[in-house]
Amino acid sequence: MPPNYANAHLRPFMSDICFLNATEMASLLRDKKLSAREIMEASLKQIDLVNPKVNAVVTLVAEQALENARKADDAQAKGLPLRPLHGLPVAHKDLLDTAGIRTTYGSRIFRDHVPSQDAIIVERAKTAGAITIGKTNTPEFGAGSQTFNGVFGATRNPYDLTKTCGGSSGGAAVALACGMTPLADGTDNGGSLRNPAAYSGIVGFRPSPGRVPMHADGNPWSTLSVHGPMARTVPDVALFLSAIAGSDARCPISIAEPGSQFASDLERDFKGVRVAWFRDLSGVPFDKRVRTAVDAQRTVFENLGCLVEEAEPDLSEASQAYHTLRAYGFLSAHAENIRKHRDLIKDTILFEYHRGLKLTASDLAQATAQRAAVWDRMRVFQKKYEYFIVPTTQVPPFDLSQEYVTEIEGDKMETYIDWMRCCYLITVTEAPSLSVPCGYTPEGLPVGLQIVGRHRGDWSVLQMGHAFEQATMTNRRRPAVAAR
Numbered sequence: 001m002p003p004n005y006a007n008a009h010l011r012p013f014m015s016d017i018c019f020l021n022a023t024e025m026a027s028l029l030r031d032k033k034l035s036a037r038e039i040m041e042a043s044l045k046q047i048d049l050v051n052p053k054v055n056a057v058v059t060l061v062a063e064q065a066l067e068n069a070r071k072a073d074d075a076q077a078k079g080l081p082l083r084p085l086h087g088l089p090v091a092h093k094d095l096l097d098t099a100g101i102r103t104t105y106g107s108r109i110f111r112d113h114v115p116s117q118d119a120i121i122v123e124r125a126k127t128a129g130a131i132t133i134g135k136t137n138t139p140e141f142g143a144g145s146q147t148f149n150g151v152f153g154a155t156r157n158p159y160d161l162t163k164t165c166g167g168s169s170g171g172a173a174v175a176l177a178c179g180m181t182p183l184a185d186g187t188d189n190g191g192s193l194r195n196p197a198a199y200s201g202i203v204g205f206r207p208s209p210g211r212v213p214m215h216a217d218g219n220p221w222s223t224l225s226v227h228g229p230m231a232r233t234v235p236d237v238a239l240f241l242s243a244i245a246g247s248d249a250r251c252p253i254s255i256a257e258p259g260s261q262f263a264s265d266l267e268r269d270f271k272g273v274r275v276a277w278f279r280d281l282s283g284v285p286f287d288k289r290v291r292t293a294v295d296a297q298r299t300v301f302e303n304l305g306c307l308v309e310e311a312e313p314d315l316s317e318a319s320q321a322y323h324t325l326r327a328y329g330f331l332s333a334h335a336e337n338i339r340k341h342r343d344l345i346k347d348t349i350l351f352e353y354h355r356g357l358k359l360t361a362s363d364l365a366q367a368t369a370q371r372a373a374v375w376d377r378m379r380v381f382q383k384k385y386e387y388f389i390v391p392t393t394q395v396p397p398f399d400l401s402q403e404y405v406t407e408i409e410g411d412k413m414e415t416y417i418d419w420m421r422c423c424y425l426i427t428v429t430e431a432p433s434l435s436v437p438c439g440y441t442p443e444g445l446p447v448g449l450q451i452v453g454r455h456r457g458d459w460s461v462l463q464m465g466h467a468f469e470q471a472t473m474t475n476r477r478r479p480a481v482a483a484r
Contacts, residue, residue, distance in 0.1 A: 017034065017039055017042035018046040018182075019232075019478065021232060022231055022236040029076075029088075035073050035087075036086070036131065039088070039089065040069040040087075040131065041066070046482070053156070054157075054174050055137060055153060055155045056155050056165075058134075059104075059135040060133070065134075069131055082129065084242060085129045086129035088130050088183055089130070089132075089181045089183070090125050090130040090132060090184065090240075091135065091136045091175050092121075093138055093172050093185055096119040097117055097119045098115060098119070098132065101134075104149075104152075106137070106139055109337060109344050119227070120227075120250065121214075124246075127243075130243070136172040138170065138171060139167045141333075142168040142192060143168070143346070144417070145191060145192065146166065147164070147166065147168060147171060148403075150344075155170045155171050156174070156400060157174070157397045158178050158479035159481075160443070160445060164400050165199050165200055166393070167192060167195065169184075169188070169196050169197075172184035172185065173202055176200070176202045177200040177201055177202050178481065182231065182236065183229070183240050184230045185244070187226065187228070188204075188227075188228060189224050189225045189326070189329075190322070190417055190423055191206075191393075191420045191424060193435070195420060199396075199445075202231065203230065203234055203236070204230045204448075205228050205229055205237050205435075205458075205462070206226055207226060207432050208226075208255065208455070211255050211432070211458055212229075212241070212244050213247070213248035214226075221252060224322075225329070234266065234436065235466060238262045238266060238466075241458075242262035244259060245259030245458075246258050246260075261459060264459075268467065269305070270304045270306050271304075271306075273306045273307065273386050274307050275307065275308045275309070275386070275387045275388075276309060276313075276385040277298060277389050278294075278312055278390040281390065281425060284425075285409045287396060289396055290391050290396060291391065293439035293441065294438055297449055301468070304467055304468075313381035313382075314381075315429070318425045320370060321374065322427065324366070325371070326352060326417075327352050327355040327356040329356075330356055331359070334352075335353070348403075371428055375428075382431075386453070386454060386457075389452070390449075391422055392449060392450045393422065393423070393447075394419050394421065395419060396445045396447065404416040404419060422450070426450065432452070432458040434451045435450055436451065436474075436475075437472075438468075440477075
């Protein structure tokens, strides 16, 4: 028998359930004011209403999700201990393996692929009690910050359906913004957890490499790519992280600290904390609308008691190091697919692959040395400054028909990824980085701000993100397309 929800008059209206925060849902579930099935039904109804307009969820497992929600309610009725994510819907990025559920990686090569094993992040979400609702759209093999592919097409920005939602965790960000799910996961190399979060007005967290363990595939010692959480609020991100973080013997760089630490109270006094405010990252161009929206938030940090100064680390070698190591990663990850199915691989992946083929041992040695120098300069810089504030993106959401940005304020971009330098430069430092909503352009498009923390200072970043979110409340606006 399901729990007896006697306090029916205290339950949210059905139309509002899907926009509750994950922490609110968890509390209502524990208090038996909502059932897991009611939450799942609200989420599925929202997907049915809104997803045709935005194309965020590309594989839906509705019957399975409803059955697992019923089982969650039955377990609660029997008095079994409730797990941290008990009964909460979660959507998994289509780059992440889900046992028994189609996983295409956004590639026509794998359009009918069904893995037999879960990615560790998926496995941990299930173990914590979350219920898989489906898979979210991604660009082909996650390459590029514009979510479209030859299998499912493009995902649209919920604030303007003619614009991109960014990428590569674009489907996840849009599903969250539209109330389809309270939790979603993603991956991040050059900004894929952060960029779509900024474009969709939600929160995306790139944790420290090894914080969320990954299977030892390809080059498991690389720290460019990470898995991480996305949600509508910072406490929800922290809740999700508490379930998916922690040591794992299958990941050679996993961090030994337990994930449970992220379930603590996020409140903190920031009086006297030093914050560095970006200038231009040594010549990185920013659209005026982005710079205006981010610069307007400086007073928020000052009002929190922070000592804010214009300063930035020397990241001058980071871009070259990133491009070399990214190309090497694409070479090792996609050589076999390109050998067998070159005609089914998009041009930007072929570009990275061919760049990788030309690399020499000397190139890799130089990139490693450059990265070491950047990491150490960042370490010294952050002895003085606990946080570094920089925009999440260099431009607002752009036209859906445009694959990538080619020019910013008159500056030509050399490659398809150079318009995301403000994210991938941070990737090179290995610093944890949180994208939080910070405002809107005059056209009403969301803008995100990155809070970059010290080496493995994930908890500190979440604390500052929570304080900023509480002070601004910029995440309270819903996109019109998601209205009931």
